[in-house]
Amino acid sequence: MSINQDLQDTPITKRQGLIVYLDSASNQYKLRHYGDIVYFSKKMCYCVLYTDQKEIDQVMQKLTSLDFVKKVEKSGEENLDLxxxxxxxxxxxxxxxxxxxxxxxxxxxxxxx
Known part of the structure; x- marks a missing residue:
């Protein structure tokens, strides 16, 4: 069972993780406007970014349209059986x-x- 399923009926804002692949490591700082960066890999050049679940599709579209972003994926944490x-x-x-x-x-x- 995922954490988001456990918190479904609570007033807590639901968050979703995004994996954002970048062209260069210096561009990670530009992503702060779109959510909270919880992890960045300088070697692999990607960020794990959390944003509100209600806005996830809009944020993904905005991120995909940025010239320094290679690819954006939703985190698979919802599929984990804990x-x-x-x-x-x-x-x-x-x-x-x-x-x-x-x-x-x-x-x-x-x-x-």
């Missing part, structure tokens, strides 16, 4: 895969000796 049952299932699957790998390695060592 429920405890899903997380427990993932941990169980990872533990089982690790045990299987260890058993195979032990069988190889026993077979060699």
């Amino acid at each position: 429920s405890s049952s899903h997380i427990e299932q993932q941990i169980t699957e990872m533990a089982q895969a690790a045990e299987d790998k260890l058993l195979k390695e032990q069988e190889k060592l026993e077979h060699l000796s």
Whole structure:
């Protein structure tokens, strides 16, 4: 379950993340007018920008029209399943895969000796 779904009935302003790919690192400062920059990668030349969910389509159009912006994507955080049952299932699957790998390695060592 996403955080935005949990806060659906509250008066808190809903926010949406955007990933904005830039031509050069110096242009990141120009994005402050469109939302809150929470992360910037100088090496990969992209920003994670949060803006109001109601205005997301307008902001995406404005950003796309800027000459220094290569590409704009919506964040996929809405698609993340953060429920405890899903997380427990993932941990169980990872533990089982690790045990299987260890058993195979032990069988190889026993077979060699």
